[in-house]
Amino acid sequence: MSKVSKVFYISVIISILFIIWGVIPDTILPNGNLDAVTTKIQTYIVDKFGWFYLISATLFLVFSLYLIFSKYGGIKLGKPNDKPEYSYITWFAMLFSAGMGIGLVFWGAAEPLSHFHNPPYGEAVTSDAAKTAMQYSFFHWGFHPWAVYATIALALAYFKFRKQSSGLVSGVLVPLFGERGINVWGTVVDFIVVFATVFGVATSLGFGAIQISGGLSFVFGIDQTFLFQLLIILIVTVLYMLSASTGLNKGIKYLSNSNIVLAVALMLFLLFLGPTTFILNFFTTSFGNYIQNLPNMSFRMTPFNEDNTDWIKGWTIFYWAWWIAWAPFVGTFIARVSRGRTIREFVLGVLLVPTIFGALWFSVFGGSAIHLEFFGGKDIMGYINDLGEEAALFAVLENFPLGTIMSIIAVLLISTFFITSADSATFVLGMQTTGGRLDPPNTVKLIWGIIQSSAAAVLLWQGGLNALQTASIIAAFPFTIIMLLVVLSLLKSFKQEVKEMEQRRKT
Template sequence: MSKLAEPETADTAAPGTRVNKTVFIGSATGILAIALWAMLATDNAETVIGSMVGWVSTNMGWYYFLVVTLVVVFVLVTALTRVGKTKLGPDHSKPQFGLFTWASMLFAAGIGIDLMFFSVSEPVTQYLAPPTGDGATAEAARQALVLTLFHYGITGWALYALMGLALGYFAYRHNLPLSIRSALYPIFGKKIDGPLGHGVDIAALLGTIFGIATSLGIGVVQLNYGLSFMFGLPENLTVQIALIALSVIMATVSVVSGVEKGIRRLSELNVILAVCLMLFVLIAGKTNFLLDGIVQNIGDVLSRFPAMTMDTMAYDRPDVWLSSWTLFFWAWWIAWAPFVGLFLARISRGRTIRQFVLGTMVVPFAFILLWISIFGNSALELVMGGNAAFGEVAMNQPERAFYGLLEQYPWAPATAAIATFTGLLFYVTSADSGALVMANFTSHLKDANSDGPKWLRIFWAVVTGLLTLAMLMVGGVTTLQNATIIMGLPLSILLLFIMLGVYKALRVENSLTDSYRASLPNIIAGRSLDARSGRSWRQRLSRVMTYPGPRQAERFIQAVARPALQEVHDELKERGADVVLGEGEAAPHGIHHLDLHVGMAEERVFKYQIYPVQYDTPSFATNASTDSKYFRMEVFSLEGSHGYDLMGYTKEQVITDVLDHYETHLEFLHLNREVPGNTSITEDQVPKDNWEADFISEEERA
């Protein structure tokens, strides 16, 4: 699958981060036991793994097809309905990365050394030995490209989108840990902090490490041949062990030195080199044929995908083919989903669910479609033109296929060197990012932006290399593929629970939207009653044209906002409400903020916060302070800023606004009265108060 760099993080683990001993010991013990078993009892391991894969292929193929189809439908419905407007973060949050940077990182996430491996070998194999029908025909050629794009296409990215959506939504909108177990909170509640949650994280980590090991195993075999092609090195286990050791060392240096920003630049370099290779083959090859093929491949994928996604081949079932191809790919995508989903969540805070899902499913696949169409059709053109020797190599020695294709074009030594260097960078990036993510999965992180300890990242880099070596010793890439199919099965069950958890949480989001819609006329009326408070239209105009500095903002807090919230607090207290009025300073400018919380037993707490948010003073301002910044006193609820400014309100208007929001919250609870307790997503319902980072994009930080 695709492998990528982590977004920029701190060089050291954040204070308060500690190892989750249960998950760490459980997963490490299981993985090391499997690796040692495979190394010490090779024949037995190969026999057992082969038998288990045969059972899964024969008895559970329908299940894999059904699960991945449900995921595709679920993420598309979620994105395209009104709940798709919900943000992965507070309502006021801005995307951390600009659209181009974000799309580039999604683009980088869509390519990896395994794509170089399969983009040539699979189309040729499916053309010469298709699962149904005769080989070496025009229809077999069309089917070969469609099958390759099917295996690398929309379904896999839907799996990534589901996991990233779940992780990002619960971490950034509800302040739960950036962990798989968080997606199950709406179903199991506090139980996720016990054995249930530990079991979920262990299962996710086992699937992840086998998925990573499969990619690294494929990379080792391919790089081994690349070095043999260029320098004459032998293709054997000794060289592969050296490559694994090299990747572990480079990954260790990366995770210890904290060069995630550098790895990000390497990923961008990989993308540039990959595009150059693709354009070279397009221009140096039979360009008209390749362009025709791209257009036809797009049409075939769009027209055939709905039928293929549920095609279990029940009436003429090729079990060996299914386990070697479709079932393997679905299990592989599932195994990679926690890893890539975490990466996608980390770069997508502040984006809506609709932007996230559609971006994840469209941007990377667009590149994959071009890559496979160009390289796959180029390979087919050679085989259809009579180059049987190339076809034989692509089928039986797939690690040689990509280099065999480049050998047919000018400047083969140079393009082979570029391909090898590109593959090596992706290979190392996979090991580095995988170690970081698995360290996070086995840690109690302080927050969603912190990472696991350095020593733990090193440990997982070494263990991943050891597992890769063990599986290569047993039976090479085939055994890695078989192990992935087995490990993907428990993770697929987890996907069903994740969909249920997201569904339950988003139903609450829908009812929250309905409650605001029902209360909107009252809120608008409350804000517009200037005449009732004796305010003239000139005073109103003066308010909207004022850009207050820190002194004016603090004066508003002390003279207007605090007395207003104190009166509401006292009245609620007298009526028996569980109410707290808090106060703090907003760094770095020191202006106070106020927080009114009303407890609702097991339901979602009511929060009304007045918080100073700093903005650049606009150039057209005629009544601004001498500062280049001005402040808005914005209203926040648990979901984030409501986007309007209280500055200039009277005490009575502030009280009216608090009551408007309180009535809206009660309406929200009324709409959810049929299922008591489901409005509270987390036990700690009140998020952190430092909201300003959510208003700042990457470009503004720079």
């Protein structure tokens, strides 16, 4: 344990204090428990700075697109002779599994259906509402979130593998503030990174347990009790800690490839057993609408319509904050597996492949759900209202041939995504709290694994997962400012490197 940094001790202590705070009921701390306090802070940030999230997320997308076509695109994330460590398929699988795999399974049917019944504008449950629902689902899971991930991941990979920096977010800011400035502020920056990662992933573990238990309940009739969900968390914890102990090239690599196989199999099953022509037509027109309306959606605020403002706050701004809160974790992991790729290759891969796959996913699952309601007279939304969003996927699958088999595949997919996300997070937390080590000790990863699972279990028991999610998203506000500084630091470093390369060529 002598190899850990002071960020490790600070983060562990504050994480434990937050978990304790999260289980204190209202009766002991009226209006002062974790849920009440974080909700007030988050509401204030969203009300006052929603515009800031929208502009910042769009700036990260513009920056990513600029890099593709800029003179910096040929710079390699590593030394000139470095080759990519992983094949394209494995690379896409790993970044996708860490990035948002479990979220797509959870929201694939539920989000388009929710927007169909409660659209951002216009009349609900109409053909126009269906098109808008799919367009906004693409928007929330498309270019913007992956641009957020690409920005921080690119910075970490560039400074770690090309400049031999520490691999920490604080190290990326050295060109702006110098070593002396980072010695002062670096611990604060790295703590924000760890804080957002711990609570963001712990929240996902809790929601993942809810969806696995919901799927097993839907398929096999098992009661959704807390003890059953606790057993799921316990089993998954053991599995992801075993995977984490084997390192990147075994556990995470094999599980990520398995995730892609299961996800593609499930998607193809429903695509060909469901309304195939409708789904493909819906995908084509929705993707066109998404690209066409991307600038408008990117800056859409509704200062004259309070109802529409509430929708934007509850969905778009919430998502942008959530992706930024997850960016330190996902960005660090993507950076670690991207050594040897050029900047252009990296940004194209991170932006395009997950966005197109995500759009196909929403078209298949969300399109099937909307088709069942619009043409089939089914009430899938009723299942969501009665059983929660976790039931949406299984409520859709039961209406098609081989529905039980597809539901079992879905439960397996959720489980493997669950394990991969937690596995990746323990690796990232280990790296961020040991000074940027590429092979953090298993002891450190074990401690973070126990903290994440304990937080998920305790707050699931107390009903405090939403408070934990809100706490993580609050960390997104200062991290957004850090990411804007990261962009400036990158541009300064790129400019200096190109200048040096030109001087060497002249010499």
